[in-house]
Amino acid sequence: xxxxxxxxxxxxxxxxxxxxxxxxxxxxxxxxxxxxxxxxxxxxxxxxxxxxxxxxxxxxxxxxxxxxxxxxxxxxxxxxxxxxxxxxxxxxxxxxxxxxxxxxxxxxxxxxxxxxxxxxxxxxxxxxxxxxxxxxxxxxxxxxxxxxxxxxxxxxxxxxxxxxxxxxxxxxxxxxxxxxxxxxxxxxxxxxxxxxxxxxxxxxxxxxxxxxxxxxxxxxxxxxxxxxxxxxxxxxxxxxxxxxxxxxxxxxxxxxxxxxxxxxxxxxxxxxxxxxxxxxxxxxxxxxxxxxxxxxxxxxxxxxxxxxxxxxxxxxxxxxxxxxxxxxxxxxxxxxxxxxxxxxxxxxxxxxxxxxxxxxxxxxxxxxxxxxxxxxxxxxxxx
Amino acid sequence: xxxxxxxxxxxxxxxxxxxxxxxxxxxxxxxxxxxxxxxxxxxxxxxxxxxxxxxxxxxxxxxxxxxxxxxxxxxxxxxxxxxxxxxxxxxxxxxxxxxxxxxxxxxxxxxxxxxxxxxxxxxxxxxxxxxxxxxxxxxxxxxxxxxxxxxxxxxxxxxxxxxxxxxxxxxxxxxxxxxxxxxxxxxxxxxxxxxxxxxxxxxxxxxxxxxxxxxxxxxxxxxxxxxxxxxxxxxxxxxxxxxxxxxxxxxxxxxxxxxxxxxxxxxxxxxxxxxxxxxxxxxxxxxxxxxxxxxxxxxxxxxxxxxxxxxxxxxxxxxxxxxxxxxxxxxxxxxxxxxxxxxxxxxxxxxxxxxxxxxxxxxxxxxxxxxxxxxxxxxxxxxxxxxxxxxxxxxxxxxxxxxxxxxxxxxxxxxxxxxxxxxxxxxxxxxxxxxxxxxxxxxxxxxxxxxxxxxxxxxxxxxxxxxxxxxxxxxxxxxxxxxxxxxxxxxxxxxxxxxxxxxxxxxxxxxxxxxxxxxxxxxxxxxxxxxxxxxxxxxxxxxxxxxxxxxxxxxxxxxxxxxxxxxxxxxxxxxxxxxxxx
Numbered sequence: 035x036x037x038x039x040x041x042x043x044x045x046x047x048x049x050x051x052x053x054x055x056x057x058x059x060x061x062x063x064x065x066x067x068x069x070x071x072x073x074x075x076x077x078x079x080x081x082x083x084x085x086x087x088x089x090x091x092x093x094x095x096x097x098x099x100x101x102x103x104x105x106x107x108x109x110x111x112x113x114x115x116x117x118x119x120x121x122x123x124x125x126x127x128x129x130x131x132x133x134x135x136x137x138x139x140x141x142x143x144x145x146x147x148x149x150x151x152x153x154x155x156x157x158x159x160x161x162x163x164x165x166x167x168x169x170x171x172x173x174x175x176x177x178x179x180x181x182x183x184x185x186x187x188x189x190x191x192x193x194x195x196x197x198x199x200x201x202x203x204x205x206x207x208x209x210x211x212x213x214x215x216x217x218x219x220x221x222x223x224x225x226x227x228x229x230x231x232x233x234x235x236x237x238x239x240x241x242x243x244x245x246x247x248x249x250x251x252x253x254x255x256x257x258x259x260x261x262x263x264x265x266x267x268x269x270x271x272x273x274x275x276x277x278x279x280x281x282x283x284x285x286x287x288x289x290x291x292x293x294x295x296x297x298x299x300x301x302x303x304x305x306x307x308x309x310x311x312x313x314x315x316x317x318x319x320x321x322x323x324x325x326x327x328x329x330x331x332x333x334x335x336x337x338x339x340x341x342x343x344x345x346x347x348x349x350x351x352x353x354x355x356x357x358x359x360x361x362x363x364x365x366x367x368x369x370x371x372x373x374x375x376x377x378x379x380x381x382x383x384x385x386x387x388x389x390x391x392x393x394x395x396x397x398x399x400x401x402x403x404x405x406x407x408x409x410x411x412x413x414x415x416x417x
Numbered sequence: 418x419x420x421x422x423x424x425x426x427x428x429x430x431x432x433x434x435x436x437x438x439x440x441x442x443x444x445x446x447x448x449x450x451x452x453x454x455x456x457x458x459x460x461x462x463x464x465x466x467x468x469x470x471x472x473x474x475x476x477x478x479x480x481x482x483x484x485x486x487x488x489x490x491x492x493x494x495x496x497x498x499x500x501x502x503x504x505x506x507x508x509x510x511x512x513x514x515x516x517x518x519x520x521x522x523x524x525x526x527x528x529x530x531x532x533x534x535x536x537x538x539x540x541x542x543x544x545x546x547x548x549x550x551x552x553x554x555x556x557x558x559x560x561x562x563x564x565x566x567x568x569x570x571x572x573x574x575x576x577x578x579x580x581x582x583x584x585x586x587x588x589x590x591x592x593x594x595x596x597x598x599x600x601x602x603x604x605x606x607x608x609x610x611x612x613x614x615x616x617x618x619x620x621x622x623x624x625x626x627x628x629x630x631x632x633x634x635x636x637x638x639x640x641x642x643x644x645x646x647x648x649x650x651x652x653x654x655x656x657x658x659x660x661x662x663x664x665x666x667x668x669x670x671x672x673x674x675x676x677x678x679x680x681x682x683x684x685x686x687x688x689x690x691x692x693x694x695x696x697x698x699x700x701x702x703x704x705x706x707x708x709x710x711x712x713x714x715x716x717x718x719x720x721x722x723x724x725x726x727x728x729x730x731x732x733x734x735x736x737x738x739x740x741x742x743x744x745x746x747x748x749x750x751x752x753x754x755x756x757x758x759x760x761x762x763x764x765x766x767x768x769x770x771x772x773x774x775x776x777x778x779x780x781x782x783x784x785x786x787x788x789x790x791x792x793x794x795x796x797x798x799x800x801x802x803x804x805x806x807x808x809x810x811x812x813x814x815x816x817x818x819x820x821x822x823x824x825x826x827x828x829x830x831x832x833x834x835x836x837x838x839x840x841x842x843x844x845x846x847x848x849x850x851x852x853x854x855x856x857x858x859x860x861x862x863x864x865x866x867x868x869x870x871x872x873x874x875x876x877x878x879x880x881x882x883x884x885x886x887x888x889x890x891x892x893x894x895x896x897x898x899x900x901x902x903x904x905x906x907x908x909x910x911x912x913x914x915x916x917x918x919x920x921x922x923x924x925x926x927x928x929x930x931x932x933x934x935x936x937x938x939x940x941x942x943x944x945x946x947x948x949x950x951x952x953x954x955x956x957x958x959x960x961x962x963x964x965x966x967x968x969x970x971x972x973x974x975x976x977x978x979x980x981x982x983x984x985x986x987x988x989x990x991x992x993x994x995x996x997x998x999x
Contacts, residue, residue, distance in 0.1 A: 038824060
């Protein structure tokens with residue numbers, strides 16, 4: 035099917051960071067593709083995406099996995115003779131594609147309107163507060179706030195089994211949204227492309243690439259000459275995944291009234307993960323302030339929101355822990371609710387609708403790209 | 418035979434020659450050749466002291482022949498001929514041996530290169546013995562000029578020549594002056610009005626007493642040669658005028674390509690597929706609209722129609738890309754909300770201000786789509802009601818590799834330029850040659866672009882190849898300047914190395930008349946022999962090699978001169994007298 039050119043496609047996409055005045059400068063010399071360390075046969079970017087933008091080929095653009103295969107080393111933008119800034123277009127396209135995959139339409143609202151973004155964050159925080167007060171926090175049990183030994187009784191105030199219910203509800207909600215969005219992505223990337231047919235066994239044989247890339251971001255490692263970026267990102271990702279897994283599945287073990295010794299795995303894992311989160315957050319914030327790297331030169335408002343929410347969540351989490359082991363019950367209980375008021379909006383907004391969705395889209399893009407490589411190419415059909 | 422006293426001068430050319438040729442050894446060897454009186458080497462023979470050396474030697478030693486072994490004759494033959502003249506010797510008593518381009522620059526073995534230099538110089542020495550004194554002749558110039566073509570080129574040339582007070586006859590085939598430029602609205606890249614520019618020029622031409630304009634007229638036949646041409650001009654009403662003039666400028670221009678034969682663009686089938694010429698007219702009239710009078714929403718401009726394709730014309734018409742950019746600008750300013758598409762093969766926005774024009778145009782939300790000009794041209798198709806446009810253009814977009822559809826309500830075909838139908842008629846009348854693309858051929862593509870191989874006939878503007886206005890105007894002024902310089906001198910020197918007929922040997926077969934590329938030979942009915950008009954003759958030698966009886970002698974390229982040169986090259990030293998006798 036031949037797609038019709040839409041000269042007005044770019045209208046309204048500026049809010050995603052897509053700067054028409056920049057990519058429109060491109061005259062297709064191909065320098066960007068030549069210099070990109072991730073370009074390979076069949077995956078020729080970022081020139082392809084610029085061309086699709088220029089021509090307004092919406093369907094073709096929605097079928098692209100390339101924006102997710104780019105890790106923004108910025109070499110293309112640095113060497114572009116026309117200052118078309120292809121790397122930033124790829125970044126903006128990731129935001130745009132996130133909104134394309136999201137069938138609820140909320141992602142588009144979050145990316146294009148600050149009012150929507152902050153309204154949703156504050157609304158979720160308020161819901162968390164109400165739910166906390168209603169189902170877990172017992173003001174009447176004030177007498178039981180402090181244990182016989184003077185310690186903090188966290189499970190009295192916020193019993194782990196009740197919090198678990200909230201965790202599972204949230205995790206289920208996030209999983210449902212993320213999976214349905216990935217299904218949408220699969221539809222746009224694989225099913226809509228009539229030129230290829232994926233043989234079923236390929237889905238199984240290529241599955242390993244999905245898991246491998248989720249945990250290692252090996253492509254990212256190939257991209258950048260500054261290894262520290264990749265290490266810090268990996269450390270942050272593993273810390274986040276471990277804490278998320280522990281909270282959702284092993285809260286009983288993690289949230290105890292007994293204070294374990296320092297070397298206990300419960301505390302050690304917590305400290306390591308906190309270090310991982312903090313080092314990543316501070317590094318990224320530092321870069322964005324400094325604008326020293328190509329990929330931190332241009333910050334969309336959602337990039338800052340994400341870092342700030344992540345910082346607040348981590349900071350309240352570790353404060354909560356310090357208050358607890360120091361035997362400061364009141365401070366602990368109030369910090370607990372503030373921690374949840376940061377954590378829940380962060381996960382609910384960022385994972386399915388915004389920046390953090392890349393945890394799924396990036397490995398799936400590698401998976402889909404590999405599927406297409408192993409696909410049967412069908413003869414072109416005209417209609 | 419007279420006493421030959423030969424001087425041989427061997428140039429080092431700095432290190433250019435001396436590095437690969439043992440110049441001093443060659444100089445010693447050449448001194449041993451019979452008749453060589455003086456053999457010298459010098460660092461730069463072409464320098465003033467070098468030339469003075471030769472002049473001094475000629476005067477002091479009574480030299481009668483000179484050989485200089487140095488660079489190519491293209492470089493310095495004239496320099497040394499002038500030196501001979503200065504010393505009182507006929508300049509044709511000179512021969513040059515090229516031991517730089519043909520020897521030192523192209524060899525790596527010094528010993529062999531030195532031997533080759535000796536052979537080349539020996540050939541020159543052998544040849545120069547048989548050189549004859551030749552005299553260049555002068556022709557008086559009639560100061561009037563005939564200009565064929567009343568476009569912007571012809572008009573400019575006419576004004577330039579008449580501005581010096583000389584007479585100009587301006588012949589225009591149509592009923593008005595202005596040519597293709599008269600059909601333009603604005604011009605690229607500065608968007609000046611073509612009409613306004615032209616109006617001023619035409620008014621000047623019309624009021625200049627030295628310019629006589631012949632509208633609706635054609636040149637029938639031109640006779641004569643530089644300085645003394647004669648022509649018959651016939652008008653559409655059948656009026657005949659005889660003119661006399663000394664020089665000719667051919668400025669017949671080109672015409673636009675007719676896309677009717679191109680099935681894929683649907684010109685003639687779809688009412689809103691129009692040519693760039695028609696669109697210029699629309700712009701002149703001031704309103705961009707479809708045939709039904711409504712405003713088009715999608716406007717597609719297709720480049721390279723009839724150009725750069727082996728089925729039509731392989732050359733680039735050069736003006737269409739920038740014109741298409743101009744159209745995009747004009748459409749954008751008249752219809753700010755329209756979708757504008759430029760379907761191009763390569764963007765050739767060359768020339769002053771044009772790349773900047775392309776850059777500024779591309780920022781006006783104009784979609785540039787590239788197609789493969791060689792293999793797959795875009796195709797205009799009918800659309801369906803659901804498409805919400807009048808036509809669709811099917812296109813394999815080259816930069817994305819995608820087959821796409823482009824909506825269109827008005828399609829402008831950027832038609833190229835091609836030769837006019839009467840190009841052969843004009844070529845025949847003026848003695849011009851035409852190339853495979855039917856453009857007139859200039860004397861030298863780089864160094865002499867407005868002169869032709871016929872003295873007194875100049876070409877200017879697009880008839881030589883597609884050109885834009887500034888280029889045409891420059892050529893018009895260049896041709897005018899060339900003519901004014903001959904008028905100012907009152908006469909011109911013509912080539913001395915012509916051919917001549919030995920009437921006693923000529924059998925009257927007329928082979929030479931048929932093969933002469935300059936129509937310089939005629940047949941004398943009374944004597945039944947051929948006659949060479951030495952003013953028209955360029956000395957190409959075609960007649961000499963074609964003559965079955967050897968009656969034609971090409972001056973400065975006689976048989977004995979060429980044979981003795983070959984003998985010298987083969988390092989044989991026996992006398993050429995025997996060959997000459999035979």
